[in-house]
Amino acid sequence: MGDVYAVRLVGDVSDMTIPTRAAGMRLVVVGRVPASATRPLRQALLRPHQRLDEVQVPGEDHPSAAWFGAIEEGEVVGTAGVMPEDRDGLERPAWRVRAMATVSSIRGLGIGRMLLDGCVEHAVEHGAVAIWCSARVPAAGFYRGAGFTPLGEVHDLPPIGPHIDMSLVP
Numbered sequence: 277m278g279d280v281y282a283v284r285l286v287g288d289v290s291d292m293t294i295p296t297r298a299a300g301m302r303l304v305v306v307g308r309v310p311a312s313a314t315r316p317l318r319q320a321l322l323r324p325h326q327r328l329d330e331v332q333v334p335g336e337d338h339p340s341a342a343w344f345g346a347i348e349e350g351e352v353v354g355t356a357g358v359m360p361e362d363r364d365g366l367e368r369p370a371w372r373v374r375a376m377a378t379v380s381s382i383r384g385l386g387i388g389r390m391l392l393d394g395c396v397e398h399a400v401e402h403g404a405v406a407i408w409c410s411a412r413v414p415a416a417g418f419y420r421g422a423g424f425t426p427l428g429e430v431h432d433l434p435p436i437g438p439h440i441d442m443s444l445v446p
Contacts, residue, residue, distance in 0.1 A: 304387055306354070353378065409443075
């Protein structure tokens with residue numbers, strides 16, 4: 277039998293000083309974190325071809341942007357960000373989910389969905405009428421399960437690979 281997890285959604289976890297165990301279970305806490313705290317995970321999982329100082333995405337430091345992290349034992353093990361970014365074909369204002377990733381050991385536990393839900397809630401609270409992402413093709417089913425629909429065709433983003441833009445009208 278594998279590890280048993282307790283997952284808890286909280287507010288701001290930017291200080292990363294959270295409990296690491298809950299009644300003998302591994303504890304993963306999901307909440308707001310600074311963008312900078314997510315960059316090592318983004319580099320490791322999403323952009324290994326880039327240096328750490330190259331993984332910042334346009335708009336990540338926008339005053340309204342929000343970053344969410346899943347924290348286990350003081351380490352970021354999941355991340356997603358959301359920021360204002362309009363896109364042709366969508367009503368405005370639109371917001372974009374970016375740099376969503378989880379380590380393999382926590383996939384399938386609902387943590388990615390908690391990260392995505394945090395992004396959607398934040399965008400809606402800040403006036404988004406549409407939310408979009410450029411999903412890696414293997415992750416498209418995850419976004420479909422959250423209510424996102426494809427926008428256009430699959431396109432290649434070298435050297436990362438095939439992506440499809442998807443949108444959600446909250």
